[in-house]
Amino acid sequence: MxxxxxxxxxxxxxxxxxxxxxxxxxxxxxxxxxxxxxxxxxxxxxxxxxxxxxxxxxxxxxxxxxxxxxxxxxxxxxxxxxxxxxxxxxxxxxxxxxxxxxxxxxxxxxxxxxxxxxxxxxxxxxxxxxxxxxxxxxxxxxxxxxxxxxxxSAEEAAADVQEAVLFLHDFSFKAPEELLAGLGTMDHGAMNHGAMNHGAMNHGGGMDLNDVEFDAYLANDRTLDDPEVVRVERGGRVRLRVINGAAATAFWLEVAGAPAMVLAVDGNAVVPVAAGRVPLAQGQRVDLLIEVPAGAVVPVFAQREGDRQRTGLILAAPGAAVARLDGMAAQAAPPADLSLDQGLARAGAGSALPEGAAQRLRLTGSMMPYRWTLDDRAWGEHRPLAAAAGTRMRLDFVNESMMAHPMHLHGHHFDVVAIDGRPVAGPRRDTVLVPAGATVGIAFDADNPGRWLLHCHNLLHMATGMMTEVRYG
Structure with missing residues (x-):
């Protein structure tokens, strides 16, 4: 460590x-x-x-x-x-x-x-x-x-499918600067009141979860006290575009009472698979095709990892009566993981560019003091990663910290090519979750020259230093 x-x-x-x-x-x-x-x-x-x-x-x-x-x-x-x-x-x-x-x-x-x-x-x-x-x-x-x-896309526009968006966020009545200032301190009076959540620490088999106790978890700016109800057109097929815009919260998605398929992640098509429960880290997206039966009400829940709190929206068939939903699930959700990435395959052809040298990036830092780094260096002290234009760059994220980190690369999309040393033909993404103790390999085409940020998409981790850049061209 x-x-x-x-x-x-x-x-x-x-x-x-x-x-x-x-x-x-x-x-x-x-x-x-x-x-x-x-x-x-x-x-x-x-x-x-x-x-x-x-x-x-x-x-x-x-x-x-x-x-x-x-x-x-x-x-x-x-x-x-x-x-x-x-x-x-x-x-x-x-x-x-x-x-x-x-x-x-x-x-x-x-x-x-x-x-x-x-x-x-x-x-x-x-x-x-x-x-x-x-x-x-x-x-x-x-x-x-x-x-x-x-x-x-042209294909989506031509499809006979209704579209809807579910935008997730976490919310506090406190100022963000106050939340950040309360992290990594010994101020126990602030804990569990919008600052560090020690009750959630080590809930996930040694992992630390949920830096902040937010006041609410929002779906299209609403909670389950008053959720959005999307009236489904006759035919019952909905492409639901789910975006995790939360600053510091990962969710598990669950479609209750209707079949659903995963069509895309991070805007990239995948070979469709049955949805089940879907983990969604900060910054990630997933497109779900949901079949709403005639007369049915289908809640789509987003439950906070390591907790019972949840938000979501409701898909309702014409004429269906909508009942009140509980904002607390029966059981706490597990930590978000790589189960979806392990079961997905990207759609379309792979890259034809020659591979450059593989590089390794260590995900480092701690909850106490609250400071997050890459290769033990904060932004401003960072060493940029070099790529060669016109080649395919391989990068392995090695998480040596006690928290998961959703890693986002600007200006590119990458393929998930390895999980814990095992090669996979995984999905194409721009944000990948790296659980505590895990190693995730990605590969991307260096076809957009410039300086590009690479950082954890937990905003509080990025704000305390967990960011570097890729440079080439």
Missing amino acids: NVMTSHPTRRQMLAAVSAALTAPHLVAPRLARAASPPSVLAAETRTIEVKGRAANVFGLTGPDGRPGLTLDPGQRFLFRLHNRLAVPTIIHWHGQTPPPAQDGVTETGYAGPVAPGDVADYDFAARPGTHWMHSHLGLQEMQLLAAPLIVR
């Missing part, structure tokens, strides 16, 4: 989180010219109701006035981000593979944050699939500055 010789104070952690807010030498992206004017995507404040209380949160509103974006087949990603917040922001297009200057991050030096009242323009070829977008500045993602980003 990694032994840390020093650790940041609360003040240092908060300073590190807010440091990215100032980058005077960088500016937001601008289009030189475009064939047509961009549509507006607004970052703005909004009010939602959580368990009977009003909550002021952030949001991303598309040109149709709804959260997020849905693009038609072949539609270009041509949007103007208008920052209507009182603070700077920048939005990352998770799952998209744009040029590096349009990735929506500040850390790699291509662009600065978008100031309040300012705009940033984006224009690139959209990658089909179920994706999402979220702030990549400080802890704004915890304030719900995130939304779906759906790019429909």
